[in-house]
Amino acid sequence: MGKTAAISSPPVLCVLLVLTNDLHQFVFSFPSGGICIGESGTYTYAVGYYFIIAWVVVCALTAFAITLYKCRLAQRKKYLPVLVLPCSIVYAVIYASGAEWMQIIGGDITAAQCLMFVGMLECCIQVGLIPTNTGYAALFEAGTFGAQITDNDYQIRYTSANSPEISKGIMQKAETAAVSLDKNTLLKSHPIDGGHVFWQEDITEITALLERLEENNETIAESNYLEQENYRVKLKIKTLREKNRLYDLLQDKTAEQVDLLERLFSQYNAGSDYEKRRSLLAKIAVIGAYIKRCGNLIFIGEQSKTTDTAELSLCMEESFANLELMDIDCAMDIPGGSRILVEDAIRVYDFFEKVIETAIDDLQSVLMKARSAADSVIFRLEVESSCPLADFTESCENCLFEDGVWCFTLRIGKAGEQL
Template sequence: MKQRQREQVQRGCAVGTMVLLAWLCRVLPLEGLPSGLREACGILRSLLYLSLFAGWGISLYNRTVHPQVRRLLLNVDLLMLFWVLVRTLRFQLNTPPEIDRMLGYLYYAPMLGIPVLCVQLVLTVDRSERYRLSAWARMLWLPSAVLLELVLTNDLHQQVFRLQQPWNEKYQYGWLFGLVVGWIVICILLAFGIIAHKSRNPRILRRLPLPAIPMVLLGVYAVLYGFHIPLIKQFLGDMTIVHCLMTAASLEGGLRCGLIQSNTGYVELLRVTSLAVQLVDRQGNVYCCSENGRMVDRRKLQAAMHGTVQLDEHTLLRSAPVQGGYVMWQTDITELVENMERLKENRTELAERNYLEQQNYEVERKINALREKNRLYDLLQRQLAPQIIRMDQLLTRYRAAPEEEKRQLLGQVAVLGAYLKRGANLMFLAQQHRYVPSAELRYALEESISSLELAGVECAMEVTQGVRLPAEAAAACYSRFESVVEGALGQLDALFVRAIWKDRRLNLYLSVETGADLKAACPAAVQEAPGSWVLNDHFEGGAPECGTN
């Protein structure tokens, strides 16, 4: 016999033994025994039933998963305990007639409350843990409360029970008693109707008689009890116990057939599951294990209670707390490990590709830099070729010139050299930047003027300060200045230059005293008098940027 079945048989035998012992305490002839012994048997009988239903309540708490269902089942169990306790007080104490009748009326508190709880129970069993009963389900308590109030006040109207005076425990049923019984029957039928509607699973439908049979037997018993059948009175005369046992049997049948979710059946579940699962207690002792689950060392089980444990290269052990212990499951991470290996390989391959791409980019960057340098060198060579040729010619003349001409020739070479240096600088800046400081133009003009002064030319200048000039405009301005200077070179006596940023353009003014004709070098030059030339020119550009000069 399987362990679970053996445990069920043992529990069933224990319950049957308690019920049989309590039943014998009632039906065995005790008239010849001392009164104290008879009272002890009655108290023992009550204690057995109280212990039985209290233990069943503890079992319900441990086995029921759904918190709302657990609460409703425990309320049913509490009403049963209340019913047995009231019955014990009624029959074990010598109470006055008024108290005796009131204790009898209190029977109807569980009789009217348990059916309502059963209806609410079947409404809740297949719902989520956050489910709350609807308004009409909560309103079921209203008829029960009204009927209970009518029962408790029966001494005033006697429409539930018609009492004989003086009170001798004999009575007749009134018309309100029919309402009480009818409401109980309606709630029971409503509960089973809801169960039948919800149980679409054929397997559960086949097992539905398990909770229904005790209710049918209870209905038959109630009818026979109401007709005061002597045999029923003799052997099953304790209506309270019969009602409680049949109700508990019906609810237990609902748990056994799966209508009510219970925290049992782990052995069967683990037997058919394909997962590697174990149930262990808090000390690491294995309660049950699935067929696919391998046994694990207790130390690893205890470590897994606090976090994930790696059993081997391809298996992880994880856990989750359950009541009384932990559920452990083994996760196969072979696919994850393979994916990680592939990721490592891809990462290595990508790193190699990135290295090659970086090297290719670096080579390409250097090639592009060389190309740009060559382009700039070609540009400078084209732009400065006239000055280079003329400088070469001057140096050639310098070698054969008399001493008195050499100083003048060196001055002209210095002027051309200054332009080669500063003009090339401005051209480079114009290729790389949109704007340049106005100081760059001033430095260029100052160096050219210094070279002219070495050649004996009187010079003066005025250059705008504190702005960033368009680079192309600055380079063009200096180039125009050099054209005029080279046109008068060798015959230049005096020079005044002014470069001012105004009206969104760079304005150039030159005043030159020379005996040369500047029209050939600069067509825009105007001769104001013999030997006196003036040039007004401008170079367009965007708005200057503020900055240092």
């Protein structure tokens, strides 16, 4: 920042000396404070004028020295600008001294100095101190960018040192899209006046990045595959655990019926009387229907807490179908459309099954009816049997025995309310 201020301060001061009214007389001094530009002898040069001239000379010499120092060409005619620059300085000094002959010969100092400045620049160009638009062919050939310039017939006119030989067919393909020369190099092109330019683009980093991405994709794919396999195994294990849990739940619920089935099968295998064996098979069918339908209700309860009375009607219907194999009269009237708790449906079905199992050896007829009340469903089970069934009184709302028929009443609350 300090160096910039030091360089820019002198030219700013020079501009202020020349362009401001208050400081202008430090450059041009006028007699008695008057100003009469254009008349000879009406002004003289003050100290500011010589300061400006000195700054211009210093800038010119510095620019020439820097140009000479930076130039990489060694030519013998570097003295040409040296001749022009002193001539400009001498002219300015003589002109400022007031010599009339120089003012007549040189004319206006501004025009003369501009001409000399242009001449010095031209001399610098001629001797190579200032580069010009020449030597492009050699510069292009020395380049390491792998490029070629061809005419419209794809004949090579200029080529860089490291450019490979490219067939005409590949050049024509590169006109429409980039062509891959190898794994890490692309050939691109662009039309120019009178031909085409082709250049190589190194895509090593892009290729390496793509390879890393591909490796990452493979790693992620393997990881995803392992995750999916782990998920499948976990799902399978959870499914088996759930099946085992439901199986254990059903086994605990129907343990008494399973034991009864084993005893009935033992009696069936040991017996020889046809009618007795037929009766045993009918009992086995009734108990098997209960185990099946009770399992269905348990599975329904795992998905929803409530069910329709129509589901309970299906359970009763299958049990009745097996009871009829024993020549037992069965009837049922359970309308659907009422929602009850699944556990209440299981409770009604369990009550029915226990009553049937107790009275099955002396069972004549069975009637199951249901009636929907405002906030409950009332079930009425009528069993014609001489077996004592008074022990079931505590499990129902009402129990009545009349003319050989046992009547049991159960009340189940709707929408989960048990009354």
